[in-house]
Amino acid sequence: QKEVEQDPGPLSVPEGAIVSLNCTYSNSAFQYFMWYRQYSRKGPELLMYTYSSGNKEDGRFTAQVDKSSKYISLFIRDSQPSDSATYLCAMSRFIIQGAQKLVFGQGTRLTINP
Amino acid sequence: NAGVTQTPKFRVLKTGQSMTLLCAQDMNHEYMYWYRQDPGMGLRLIHYSVGEGTTAKGEVPDGYNVSRLKKQNFLLGLESAAPSQTSVYFCASSYILKTGELFFGEGSRLTVL
Secondary structure, eight states, X not given: OOSEEEOOOOEEEETTOOEEEEEEEOOTTOOEEEEEEEOTTSOOEEEEEESSSEEEEXXXXXXXXXXXXXXXXXXXXXXXXXXXXXXXXXXXXEEETTEEEEEEOOOEEEEEEO | OOOEEXXXXXXXXXXXXXXXXXXXXXXXXXEEEEEEEETTTEEEEEEEESSTTOOEEOSSOTTOEXXXXXXXXXXXXXXXXXXXXXXXXXXEEEOTTOTTOOXXXXXXXXXXX
């Protein structure tokens, strides 16, 4: 069983739709929860992170963590064609001297159609 | 400010050949990482370093070696390339105890024939 499971999609929605992306995890040692966005042929970039259960909002993006269910979500409101990318969930725990081990989901490829 | 720079961006190797991927960061980060990305597998950690002169194994280290002789550089070596090492390789760096945020390079696409 993978530590982190993410539906790879692909997911295609019309512009303006609300998008929901989800991941589940099995390891209770994870302390921090992140969403990275990766455009085609580029490296991932951090979109949002949180370390507690609940919601965190940043503009059109909301990250939700439910530690009791080991489930995290990313919601995108008023989706735009520029949001088309692969979204990777990631979870981390410290390994040595403050360095983190990030475990990534498989990534969900999202396309927003104009 | 270039961030994290990887060279080369593309490379084709024959089975058994060797090569080195170079990662350079100009953000004075202590920690550096090498990941590989394969379809359906996500990003997997190969090796990492917590400072100049130190290296450690990640979850898929076999067939790779690394060196961190200078703080700003992290080299990934393949001594005898195999087709299973065909992948996109990403280097990343981070601040000490900066939660969750890794800064990634643009990737190096390697094909082993």
